Amino acid sequence: MTAQSAPQAPSPFASHALAGKRVLVTGGGSGLGRALAGHLVAHGADVHLWGRREGMLREAAQEAAAGRPGSVHVATVDIRRSDQVDEAMGAIWAEHGPLTSVFNNAGANFIARTEDLSPRAFEAVTSTIMDGSYFTSTAAARRWIADGLPGSILSNLTTWVWTGSAFVVPAAMAKAAVHAMTMSLAAEWARHRIRVNAVAPGPIPTDYAWAMLNPTDKSSSGATQTDRIPAGRTGTVAELAHLVIFLLSDACAYLTGQTIAMDGGQMLAGPGTFAELAKLTDADWAEIRAQSKAASAVSAAQRAVG
Ligand SMILES: CCCCCCCCC/C=C/C(=O)SCCNC(=O)CCNC(=O)[C@H](O)C(C)(C)COP(=O)(O)OP(=O)(O)OC[C@H]1O[C@@H](n2cnc3c(N)ncnc32)[C@H](O)[C@@H]1OP(=O)(O)O
Numbered sequence: 001m002t003a004q005s006a007p008q009a010p011s012p013f014a015s016h017a018l019a020g021k022r023v024l025v026t027g028g029g030s031g032l033g034r035a036l037a038g039h040l041v042a043h044g045a046d047v048h049l050w051g052r053r054e055g056m057l058r059e060a061a062q063e064a065a066a067g068r069p070g071s072v073h074v075a076t077v078d079i080r081r082s083d084q085v086d087e088a089m090g091a092i093w094a095e096h097g098p099l100t101s102v103f104n105n106a107g108a109n110f111i112a113r114t115e116d117l118s119p120r121a122f123e124a125v126t127s128t129i130m131d132g133s134y135f136t137s138t139a140a141a142r143r144w145i146a147d148g149l150p151g152s153i154l155s156n157l158t159t160w161v162w163t164g165s166a167f168v169v170p171a172a173m174a175k176a177a178v179h180a181m182t183m184s185l186a187a188e189w190a191r192h193r194i195r196v197n198a199v200a201p202g203p204i205p206t207d208y209a210w211a212m213l214n215p216t217d218k219s220s221s222g223a224t225q226t227d228r229i230p231a232g233r234t235g236t237v238a239e240l241a242h243l244v245i246f247l248l249s250d251a252c253a254y255l256t257g258q259t260i261a262m263d264g265g266q267m268l269a270g271p272g273t274f275a276e277l278a279k280l281t282d283a284d285w286a287e288i289r290a291q292s293k294a295a296s297a298v299s300a301a302q303r304a305v306g
């Protein structure tokens, strides 16, 4: 299939679609979270960005707030630590006022043979995705419930919640757990006017995710390439932003408990996103591990917490 270029996708929403919203984006210093922040601000929201790398968070805030200075705030938080999450959530409430929305976007992942993973490797991924999303969601919701305020929780998942995926097993397991959280809390908290939804994007290339998921010339797979996506291309940040803006807006307050895929038909065309990596040799895996660990080390050196 020939790769198709992404269409320009102008926002279908008014610039005040998110006016009055105060949105927390975890993992907001890089990749999708960072790019989405600008779209949220452009539609009227105030935004809080959390992550562990202070320098990147500050740069991201400057970029996102360019059109409306003062609209973006940052905090260094390791979302695996419930004490840090609760303290930072309390600081938002005290210094800025209640959030209206949480976007659980922070993630951790790398490709590896499951039999090679140490317990610490498993936990590094699962605790970020599963514990982090739970700690962040509950820290906001406890405050909404106590204050009698409505709220909206949205999580950034993948289609692996329905299909599983070889070679990224801790991430597939943890994303599936957050999918279960989404359905469970939607039912539990609807009476408090708290909505809980998720998005499941197909591939939207970002620097760090690709360093972790396609680190060498041998590691290319259907998960990160366009040739098995029926739409013939990867998704764009603008397309993801428009889905997120709709879900965070008040346009459809009856929508809760749903995980919505946006993947150009990838999941329906062939779910085994990394399965062909089974052909790789021990030497290929050693090179993959070395490359992705080198990328992790660069990012770890930039962290303020964690
Ligand atoms: C269908 C749709 C398609 C769609 C296709 C696209 C879908 C994309 C879906 C989602 C993509 C993403 O989430 S991509 C997100 C990518 N971004 C991130 O991962 C950001 C955060 N990442 C990180 O902080 C790091 O990379 C990460 C390693 C995960 C955690 O770092 P920490 O500092 O917490 O931990 P460390 O101390 O470095 O490592 C912890 C342990 O993990 C081991 N470890 C680290 N890297 C390893 C590796 N490559 N292979 C084996 N083991 C490894 C170490 O040896 C340690 O174990 P011991 O040796 O036993 O001590």
Ligand SMILES: NC(=O)C1=CN([C@@H]2O[C@H](COP(=O)(O)OP(=O)(O)OC[C@H]3O[C@@H](n4cnc5c(N)ncnc54)[C@H](OP(=O)(O)O)[C@@H]3O)[C@@H](O)[C@H]2O)C=CC1
Binding pocket: 026, 027, 028, 029, 030, 031, 032, 033, 050, 051, 052, 053, 056, 077, 078, 079, 080, 104, 105, 106, 107, 108, 128, 132, 156, 157, 158, 200, 201, 202, 203, 204, 205, 206, 207, 208, 209, 299, 303, 306
């Ligand atoms: N790109 C894609 O194609 C797809 C991505 N997704 C999901 O989108 C989300 C963003 O991915 P993407 O932008 O591509 O990748 P990035 O690596 O750029 O984003 C992950 C972010 O999470 C932050 N993070 C990681 N661990 C922690 C932690 N313990 N506490 C706080 N923040 C943390 C990182 O910042 P720091 O290291 O500074 O803490 C980073 O900003 C992920 O959940 C991913 O699974 C889903 C489907 C497709």
